[in-house]
Amino acid sequence: MSVTKHRDKDIGFVEIDNPPVNAIGQAVRQGLLDAVRWAEQERLTRVILTGHGRAFAAGADAREFDGAPIEPHLPDVLNAIETSDVPWVAAINGVALGGGAEIAMACRMRIIAPGAQIGLPEVTLGVIPGAGGTVRLPRLVGLSDALEIITTGKPLVAADALRTGLVHAVEDDPVDAALAIPGETLACIVPTRELPAPKTDISLIAAAREKVAAKSRGQVAALRAIDVIEHGLDKPFGQALSMERAVFLELRSGEQARALRHVFFAERAAKAPDWLRSDPAEIARVAVVGGGTMGAGIAYALSNAGLTVTLVETDAEGAARATDNVARIIETSLGRGLIDRAGADDRRRRIGVTDDYSAAGGARLAIEAAFESMDVKRAVFARLSEALPSDAILATNTSYLDIDEIAASLPDPTRVLGLHFFAPAHIMKLLEIVRGAKTSDAALATGFALAKRLRKVPVLAGVCDGFIGNRILSRYREAADTLLIDGSTPSAVDAAMVEFGYAMGPYEAQDLSGLEIAHANRRRQDATRDPQRRYVPIADRLVALGRLGKKTGAGWYRYSDTGTRIEDPIVTDIVLAEARSAGVSRTVFSAEDIRDRLVLAMINEACDILHEGIAQSAADIDLVTVFGYGFPRWRGGLLHHADTLGAAEIVRRLGALSLEDPVAWKISPVLLECANDNLELAKWTRAPR
Numbered sequence: 001m002s003v004t005k006h007r008d009k010d011i012g013f014v015e016i017d018n019p020p021v022n023a024i025g026q027a028v029r030q031g032l033l034d035a036v037r038w039a040e041q042e043r044l045t046r047v048i049l050t051g052h053g054r055a056f057a058a059g060a061d062a063r064e065f066d067g068a069p070i071e072p073h074l075p076d077v078l079n080a081i082e083t084s085d086v087p088w089v090a091a092i093n094g095v096a097l098g099g100g101a102e103i104a105m106a107c108r109m110r111i112i113a114p115g116a117q118i119g120l121p122e123v124t125l126g127v128i129p130g131a132g133g134t135v136r137l138p139r140l141v142g143l144s145d146a147l148e149i150i151t152t153g154k155p156l157v158a159a160d161a162l163r164t165g166l167v168h169a170v171e172d173d174p175v176d177a178a179l180a181i182p183g184e185t186l187a188c189i190v191p192t193r194e195l196p197a198p199k200t201d202i203s204l205i206a207a208a209r210e211k212v213a214a215k216s217r218g219q220v221a222a223l224r225a226i227d228v229i230e231h232g233l234d235k236p237f238g239q240a241l242s243m244e245r246a247v248f249l250e251l252r253s254g255e256q257a258r259a260l261r262h263v264f265f266a267e268r269a270a271k272a273p274d275w276l277r278s279d280p281a282e283i284a285r286v287a288v289v290g291g292g293t294m295g296a297g298i299a300y301a302l303s304n305a306g307l308t309v310t311l312v313e314t315d316a317e318g319a320a321r322a323t324d325n326v327a328r329i330i331e332t333s334l335g336r337g338l339i340d341r342a343g344a345d346d347r348r349r350r351i352g353v354t355d356d357y358s359a360a361g362g363a364r365l366a367i368e369a370a371f372e373s374m375d376v377k378r379a380v381f382a383r384l385s386e387a388l389p390s391d392a393i394l395a396t397n398t399s400y401l402d403i404d405e406i407a408a409s410l411p412d413p414t415r416v417l418g419l420h421f422f423a424p425a426h427i428m429k430l431l432e433i434v435r436g437a438k439t440s441d442a443a444l445a446t447g448f449a450l451a452k453r454l455r456k457v458p459v460l461a462g463v464c465d466g467f468i469g470n471r472i473l474s475r476y477r478e479a480a481d482t483l484l485i486d487g488s489t490p491s492a493v494d495a496a497m498v499e500f501g502y503a504m505g506p507y508e509a510q511d512l513s514g515l516e517i518a519h520a521n522r523r524r525q526d527a528t529r530d531p532q533r534r535y536v537p538i539a540d541r542l543v544a545l546g547r548l549g550k551k552t553g554a555g556w557y558r559y560s561d562t563g564t565r566i567e568d569p570i571v572t573d574i575v576l577a578e579a580r581s582a583g584v585s586r587t588v589f590s591a592e593d594i595r596d597r598l599v600l601a602m603i604n605e606a607c608d609i610l611h612e613g614i615a616q617s618a619a620d621i622d623l624v625t626v627f628g629y630g631f632p633r634w635r636g637g638l639l640h641h642a643d644t645l646g647a648a649e650i651v652r653r654l655g656a657l658s659l660e661d662p663v664a665w666k667i668s669p670v671l672l673e674c675a676n677d678n679l680e681l682a683k684w685t686r687a688p689r
């Protein structure tokens, strides 16, 4: 499918029709170019352009970006539209993004529907607008708004598109409105390319650069977009277009764009595995047990998806706390404009809080989000098993505990699975769907269907300590703690990982989430820990001192009254004391050493997770690390990044590290296999199920 066209009297109607979101592939570009010629041959007086279905056009077809550009190139199509003697009017009925917005900007006029959006999200794919966006947008909205729209990649709602001058009108029916425009009005509108470019404003551009650099942490696209906008301002239109195109083509084949496209498509490919044939259960009501931070967040996420929730707590006091937690989330969402008053009332109506399990009787699914203790969970599941129908599916939100052990305590273990949400549960997109030894396919299918309904990114995980994400996180932290003993400091480690692209390093992150959670897990692991494996007790000593992180004023750092993070000599003394008692002669580690060790540790662990079948693919591990653990999206996720290093190089570096510590740095068989076969991790597969 591509473009349809017809005329009614002297007016042409052209519609982009490339389901599901009118991505602008080669056929669409050709169809638009043919439509320009057709309108001229038919001597039409105007063309009204729309998109079929829910989008005007979602942008260039990003699947084409891995290959050489295919003619007709979009800039040429847009030049033909813009310079045609038949004026085109964009009637924007749905999202007009990237190339879709650029098509609209090449039209003589733009009329948008109230619910539609228009924007240039190219930087989120690691590129810049490549079909005139950096040249036409400043002419339409001015330099300041153009810099903001292009460097953030955020789409504008209709009202803002009108306010900035990006569109001429907001109309309930853009096509009708386009028909009603008097011919002389249309004739008076200057083609975008003939509008004067805004004057260069050095301070504005410098401010934009500073704002982008503050949070880009290594990403280049937004900074390059600023360069192209700036240098295009005083160039003739055609030259500015050529300069933009050259930079777009350069970035499009670069590592960051490839990584961001990988995540974009992997996220959309995340769904139930092909072998899962069962139908999901029909879910209208869900019981959530535990109204703490996680339980309240899960309950709110469920209500957001139109589900009815019975939030069960242990007693009236717990129920009151749960009610407050839910209310707080609703108020915050209201305050952020994520929902309106009616939406807030709807969530309140959908979430019923109780201390009576029998109130959850009608639920076909329960999600347990109680305290991370096996005894507590077993007790909850026993009560759920009695209160809910025998075919209800029982899920646990546990982040570490063995769901087979929970399932074994029930008459029917096939109804148990893990649904591991990430805090805040109503915001974080990742959902680890943990398959127990006895989990039925129907239960699994219900988990994936729920993930889709919640618009989460589902990843299938097997049962092990920490499933996929937390197991990698444990290895990341172990490598960091070992570096502390061997010579580094919390702030040096944190700084190195922020430079890699994390929003914060492992120690700042622990102080934020609290040291007690990992401490409880280490105690649980005491009985099964490999005695040959180096154990670093620094965190244990901090917990013993009551230093649980920011909430106690001190953890790995000390915190001033204003929350400023301060390196603490108490921590340094503990590190030095532990190094002495371990007989370690400390050395200095560069930021590169730190990054290398922490990233290699995670890659190696991730490859063992693949080897053991805990994760299904490298792409799944990329989704977990990006959507659950803050791995830099523009690096494509942990194993996409590993493939940029290459398995052979990783094996070489791990080999050197294993001379220091053969236990901690034992090379994963998957890495050895990929190095030996010169295979990308992305292409490594286990034997079919």
Ligand code: T1G
Residues within 6 Å of the ligand: 020, 021, 023, 055, 058, 059, 060, 061, 062, 063, 074, 095, 097, 098, 099, 100, 102, 121, 122, 125, 127, 128, 129, 130, 131, 133, 265, 268, 269
């Ligand atoms: N290219 C190829 N496929 C795309 C696509 C695109 N641009 N956008 C969506 N799809 C596929 C997607 O993979 C999925 O496929 C299906 O459409 C539904 O998408 C020249 C260079 C439009 C807001 O960055 O933000 O233009 O899984 O599940 O949730 O300057 O898609 O069904 O097989 O996301 O309703 C710029 C990217 C491109 C917008 C709809 N455009 N898309 O969200 O559906 S670069 C973008 C989105 C560019 C120019 C530059 C969203 C959406 P499948 P979906 P949705």
